[in-house]
Amino acid sequence: xxxxxxxxxxxxxxxxxxxxxxxxxxxxxxxxxxxxxxxxxxxxxxxxxxxxxxxxxxxxxxxxxxxxxxxxxxxxxxxxxxxxxxxxxxxxxxxxxxxxxxxxxxxxxxxxxxxxxxxxxxxxxxxxxxxxxxxxxxxxxxxxxxxxxxxxxxxxxxxxxxxxxxxxxxxxxxxxxxxxxxxxxxxxxxxxxxxxxxxxxxxxxxxxxxxxxxxxxxxxxxxxxxxxxxxxxxxxxxxxxxxxxxxxxxxxxxxxxxxxxxxxxxxxxxxxxxxxxxxxxxxxxxxxxxxxxxxxxxxxxxxxxxxxxxxxxxxxxxxxxxxxxxxxxxxxxxxxxxxxxxxxxxxxxxxxxxxxxxxxxxxxxxxxxxxxxxxxxxxxxxxxxxxxxxxxxxxxxxxxxxxxxxxxxxxxxxxxx
Numbered sequence: 246x247x248x249x250x251x252x253x254x255x256x257x258x259x260x261x262x263x264x265x266x267x268x269x270x271x272x273x274x275x276x277x278x279x280x281x282x283x284x285x286x287x288x289x290x291x292x293x294x295x296x297x298x299x300x301x302x303x304x305x306x307x308x309x310x311x312x313x314x315x316x317x318x319x320x321x322x323x324x325x326x327x328x329x330x331x332x333x334x335x336x337x338x339x340x341x342x343x344x345x346x347x348x349x350x351x352x353x354x355x356x357x358x359x360x361x362x363x364x365x366x367x368x369x370x371x372x373x374x375x376x377x378x379x380x381x382x383x384x385x386x387x388x389x390x391x392x393x394x395x396x397x398x399x400x401x402x403x404x405x406x407x408x409x410x411x412x413x414x415x416x417x418x419x420x421x422x423x424x425x426x427x428x429x430x431x432x433x434x435x436x437x438x439x440x441x442x443x444x445x446x447x448x449x450x451x452x453x454x455x456x457x458x459x460x461x462x463x464x465x466x467x468x469x470x471x472x473x474x475x476x477x478x479x480x481x482x483x484x485x486x487x488x489x490x491x492x493x494x495x496x497x498x499x500x501x502x503x504x505x506x507x508x509x510x511x512x513x514x515x516x517x518x519x520x521x522x523x524x525x526x527x528x529x530x531x532x533x534x535x536x537x538x539x540x541x542x543x544x545x546x547x548x549x550x551x552x553x554x555x556x557x558x559x560x561x562x563x564x565x566x567x568x569x570x571x572x573x574x575x576x577x578x579x580x581x582x583x584x585x586x587x588x589x590x591x592x593x594x595x596x597x598x599x600x601x602x603x604x605x606x607x608x609x610x611x612x613x614x615x616x617x618x619x620x621x622x623x624x625x626x627x628x629x630x631x632x633x634x635x636x637x638x639x640x641x642x643x644x645x646x647x648x649x650x651x652x653x654x655x656x657x658x659x660x661x662x
Contacts, residue, residue: 251286252279253489255309256480257436264438266446267479267522273435286311290318301325301659307344308482316344327658329631333565333581334374334619335383337626338651340658345487345579349625349658354584354618362613371620375612378569382547385562386632389517403455418444454521461528463538465549471510471538472555472601474498475546475563478516483560488578491559495530496594497577501557502534504597506605512549515542516561555604564588568615573604585618586610627651 256262258279260270274282290311302324307313319326330341332350342348357365365371404410422440424431431437476494477484484492491497502511513531515523520542531537540549546563547570550556556567560578567574574588575597583590587610589600629651634644 248280248283250486250489251283251310251313254307254313254482254486256485258282258310259485260480262480264436265442266450267519268524268527269446283310283314286314287318290315294318294322294324299324301327303327303655305329306482307486313486325659327655330581331385331562331632332622332626333385333562334622334626335378335385336387336628336630337385337622338629338631339622339626340651340654342658346581347622347625350581350618350621351584353621353624357617357621362616365617365620367620367623368616370623371616374619374623375569375616378566382545382566386630388630388633388636403451405451450521453524456525458525458528459541461525461532461539462541465512465538465540465544466510467549467552469510470506470508470554471512471552472501472505472557473546473549473553473563473567474501474511474513474557475561476513476515476519477559477561478518479522484578487560487580491577491591494559495527497557497559498531498537499534500594500597501575501601502536504601505536505555509536509554511537512540512553513537514540514544514546514549517542555601569619571609571612571615573607573609575600575604582618585614627654 252259257264258274259272261273262269265271272279299319302315302319304312304316304327306328307316316326316328326342326344328341328344330339330344330347332339332347339347339349353366362368405414418440421443425437425440426432432439474497479492498511498513505511511534528539531539547566550563550567550570550572553567553572555575556563556572557575558564558577560576560580564574564576564580565582568582568585568587572587574582574585576583576588576590578590580590582588587604589604591597591600627650629647631651634647638644638647
């Protein structure tokens with residue numbers, strides 16, 4: 246309905262982030278300049294589509310003005326769009342025609358909706374996966390559990406001070422400065438990270454980590470009734486595109502905490518990838534809310550979900566994990582598991598008290614629809630860990646081999662197979 250969705254989707258243009266670290270949030274452009282940016286992008290994308298006349302457009306995700314405009318313009322022209330989509334299930338990645346849902350899995354789910362459960366294709370596999378997850382929960386990607394990718398302890402965060410690591414950092418920085426000074430036009434590119442800000446932002450983060458947050462963490466007591474709110478990784482597509490009006494996490498926590506029954510605690514846990522990025526002031530603001538307890542990020546979300554009375558997230562996969570446990574879930578954005586009967590999406594904060602009351606007093610739903618949807622994902626998806634391959638795998642032969650079945654699925658989606 247407005248052009249703001251394209252501006253808000255771009256972290257660099259809207260907030261000056263990526264070229265600066267979170268929590269930096271300063272728009273480097275005027276309103277008129279941002280509108281001009283949209284106009285230039287749109288004209289060039291239209292010219293590109295007019296010239297190339299593609300049969301389909303494929304991309305990993307929408308993550309800025311250009312990619313979001315491209316997807317919308319292509320869809321308006323009837324050009325098929327395909328996106329890489331994490332399913333939320335371990336090692337399963339899908340190809341979707343929309344960036345905000347699993348179109349193939351949804352079609353399969355609707356196709357098989359009236360079949361007896363035992364007749365649903367991949368039913369046995371789906372039932373086994375749900376039971377296995379409840380017994381031994383796993384994340385959707387190996388990268389999420391890799392200590393090199395998610396260093397949560399203070400000692401891990403300060404490894405850069407070791408002589409070998411420090412010398413490597415200095416060498417990297419010297420190269421960065423040299424490239425910045427020697428490349429014509431680079432320093433004027435809007436995506437270029439200035440070497441000074443690179444050091445300054447990282448230094449502030451390391452100081453936060455050295456100071457630590459242990460004095461702010463409370464004790465996890467699973468014996469008393471509680472709700473669980475998982476904080477998000479920022480800035481990210483999951484909020485910028487799928488929940489543009491629910492990004493104030495302190496206010497989200499305050500409203501949810503004040504909607505709970507008297508005596509219930511709201512456990513809040515940081516996203517592992519955000520350790521060191523948020524300021525102590527952010528956490529102190531959370532702790533000013535009387536019934537909120539901040540938990541250490543080392544505690545696994547699934548350990549909290551297992552005994553929770555209610556789980557809330559803006560658009561995080563923690564909501565899908567809670568659904569696999571059969572827990573009631575509140576979401577605040579457009580997410581693939583909103584279709585479950587145990588999930589309520591909040592469109593207005595005033596609705597929270599009544600929604601919370603409804604979910605806490607409604608008997609738990611049966612597992613049938615969850616198993617059906619998992620079966621649909623297994624039928625539509627491919628066993629490949631895109632997140633791990635993108636972030637941690639460096640061997641190109643391994644990458645090519647693991648991507649082969651995914652490429653074959655893309656070929657099926659565009660009817661070239």
